[in-house]
Amino acid sequence: MLSLLYSALLSLTLASGVYSDGKNISVSTQVFASTGSNVTLPCRLNGDSDIMPFGTIGIRVKWSRMPEDETLEEEPFLVVLGLHTKSFGEFNGRAVMQGADVNDASLVIMDAVASDSGRYRCEVDKGMEDVVYEVSLQVEEAGLLNGVVFPYSPRLGRYNLNFHDAEQACVDQDAVVASFDQLFQAWRGGFDWCNAGWLIDGTVQYPVTKPREPCGGSGSNAGVRTYGQRDKSNSRYDVFCFVSQLEGVFFWLEQPERLTFDEAVQACADNGAEIAKVGHMYAAWKLHGYDRCDAGWLADSSVRYPISRPRKNCSPTQAAVRFLGFPDKKQKLYGVYCFKPQ
Structure with a gap:
């Protein structure tokens, strides 16, 4: 019975794999990761919800991988319909929903490999409300992630960048918005900064190696502290940028x-x-x-x-x-x- 449901899910997914004219990409972002790490591809339901979107009847989440040849159809590999989940293909057993909060449909790919690099698409169908995320993932050998993470705030001063402004601010400095893995690696190397900044997954975090009162309290632990996901249009912080080489x-x-x-x-x-x-x-x-x-x-x-x-x-x-x-x-x-x- 359950296998029939999964077959139906797959058929439904393949039939709706190509966007209609009325469906637009609402978010496009880039994520970097090193081989062997667990990487999160962001996807969130708009607005507030008191139920998990992928745990509710009538709600469907589909994660697909986009082929390099745009004339070919996308390759769905994880579908969630109500309480039922099905993963298949190369990501079977390696891809799971993150479910950090009630609006979170982000995907966690475990033990990333270089061949995971590519474009991914998340579709959340909730009646009249559709959310579409497109994520570009770049997985590099661990040694190739060596670079430098640096904090940045504009001439206007601290906490004046929404997420989109933060992306442009890094590009303007010949860099990209840092990933959590990159910030974590920098923190392990001694990076300490008390101002919160955007990361590429839409979270706001900051690294503390020397706990003190202005940075969460002197009695707290060292670590990368997070404010979690923030409104990309209205929330304003600094940003952590990443540059890997000097060309x-x-x-x-x-x-x-x-x-x-x-x-x-x-x-x-x-x-x-x-x-x-x-x-x-x-x-x-x-x-x-x-x-x-x-x-x-x-x-x-x-x-x-x-x-x-x-x-x-x-x-x-x-x-x-x-x-x-x-x-x-x-x-x-x-x-x-x-x-x-x-």
């Missing part, structure tokens, strides 16, 4: 005088380069050991300098990218860091 040359431009921001931009251009971005500085600092005790303009009009060898008057206690804020662009107090793409 060019990052350098301090030797100048006889200090520059305004506009003069800094022009000085780099005059030397066949562009003014460097925050992601360039973090990649040069973390991945190549770049060290200089001169504060310089960057493309977002912030002023920073990278210290790999802590010392007096530079960064006496720790290696870090030091941040001097967003000064008046007309001040002639700083030099400039440039970047020449390969």
Whole structure:
């Protein structure tokens, strides 16, 4: 009897595999993971619900893998209808619903492998309300996830980015929004930051290695602390960005005088380069050991300098990218860091 139900579920899924004109992708996001890890692909029901969408009669969740050839049909591998669940194909036994709260239809793929990389689609059908998520998953060998996670807030100040602004802020710095795995790896490496920021799965979290009163209390445990899922349009936080490599040359431009921001931009251009971005500085600092005790303009009009060898008057206690804020662009107090793409 149950096998007949599963057969019916599969037939229903395959029949509805192609979108009608009235069904649009409501969310599109990207997720990174390392081989051997458990990775979560986000999918959430809109609005509030007092019941689990995938545990209710009349509610259907379908997760599919999209073929590289767009002329081919999608490949459904997990369908939930009411209380019944069926997984099949290469994900049978490896893919489960997360169900973290009443609106959560996110998928957890266990023991990720490189061949899991690709595009995925989640459809939640709830009567008149349909939710469609499209997720791009990139699974890389664990060693290839080495990079640097860095916190970012705009000139407007702390907690001014919704999720979509956060994505663009990272792109503007030649980076991407970090995943939980990347933030967790950074935390294990000693990353400590008390301001909460967006991650690519739509959660808001922050890493604490030294518990203290402003960061959850001195009696709390070290760890990556989470605010959970937040409204991507209306909630505002900072963001954690991730950059994996430096595809060019990052350098301090030797100048006889200090520059305004506009003069800094022009000085780099005059030397066949562009003014460097925050992601360039973090990649040069973390991945190549770049060290200089001169504060310089960057493309977002912030002023920073990278210290790999802590010392007096530079960064006496720790290696870090030091941040001097967003000064008046007309001040002639700083030099400039440039970047020449390969």
